[in-house]
Amino acid sequence: LQQRRGLRLSAPAAIQVTVRDALNQALDEELERDERVFLLGEEVAQYDGAYKISRGLWKKYGDKRVIDTPISEMGFAGIAVGAAMAGLRPVCEFMTFNFSMQAIDQVINSAAKTCYMSAGSIAVPIVFRGPNGASAGVAAQHSQCFAAWYGHCPGLKVVSPWSAEDAKGLLKASIRDDNPVVVLESELLYGVPFEMSEQAQSKEFVIPIGKAKIERQGTHVTLVAHSRPVGHCIEAAAVLSKEGVECEVINLRTIRPMDIETVEASVVKTNHLVTVEGGWPQFGVGAEICARIMEGPAFNYLDAPAVRVTGADVPMPYAKILEDNCIPQVKDIVFAVKKALNI
DSSP, rough: OTTTOOOOOOOOOEEEEEEEHHHHHHHHHHHHHHHEEEEEEESSSOOOOOOOTTTTHHHOOOTTTEOOOSHHHEEEEHHHHHHHHHEEEEEEEOGGOOOGGHHHIIIIIIIIIIHHHHHOOOOOOOOOEOOOOSSSOGGGOOOOOHHHHHTTTOEEEEEOOOOOHHHHHHHHHHOOOOEEEEEOGGGTTOOOOOEEEEEESSSTOOTTTTOOEEEEEOOOOOOESSSSSSHHHHHHHHHHHHHOOOEEEEEEEEEEEEOOOHHHHHHHHHHHHEEEEOOOTTHHHHHHHHHHHHSSSGGGGOOOOOEEEESSSOOOOOSHHHHHHOOOOOHHHHHHHHHTTOO
16 A cells, blocks of 8 residues: 555565574474474583574473483484484484584485485485584684585585575575485584575575575676685675675585586686685585586686685694684685786
8 A cells, every 4th residue: 555655665674693593593493383393412402502503492392392312423313313214304413513423324324325225215304403614712623624524425415504594594494305414504603693684584484405696796706615704705805806806706505416507607707716615625615616617618718727715734723823824714715816817
């Protein structure tokens, strides 16, 4: 009626939401939507989660839907995989993905391969989620990025969100998927607020798995990243823009299946490629992107070799100054772009 009278309606309001709260919303909405969904892991229930991702869920849904487990990743991951095979939809939280190494047999050999080995007769609708990659001051055994590890394995889907919308939309899509999905979150992003659109505030908001997002349009060079380095790429693009270099920033969102088509289309436009990740260089996500571009039609459009920006090829040091030098910084991305453009 107001539109008919010619009155101008205000745009739907976006709000600021932290990644922590976005993940909490996603879990709450999916627990409410589907009674087969349940959450299990160390301290997820009475303590509200080690990182407060599951805050309030145990009080709302009770012991059968939000389950505290012993410190035994192999045990509770195996229980979760069996529950998924039996028709439930578990969300299995690892306090950090470094601890998922205790349960990698359950993730790879039990969850990822069962659908194929049963000729499609047994689905394993399970989500493995938790913080991945470097945190702050937690040294070598708590600072690995597992994107390349799990992205290597057929039968898994692997997502790696950056923003609050990514976190909510991808987690909800992962819980609804009939395949095992690994959700690699960043502990350093949990408390970071992002703008969330009215659409993303809906209970039916999901982000399709396997689709990248162009966060910034550009014409001179393509920057491809996932998780926290997406923000670094946007910052580097702002710095370079002042020097007349316009970067196109692609938020990969999904590691497997990888949306190489979006990357190819961007490289065809910009003729230059820089990949950015927090993980180690050898056999990394950036290495895979570079190989795909080399093997595909976009290779003929490259005007210079692709450049990778990665974490240092060492176990993560404890000392802060060394840690900072092991993790890609904005200055490293700016340097890589100038190298790719030969400026």
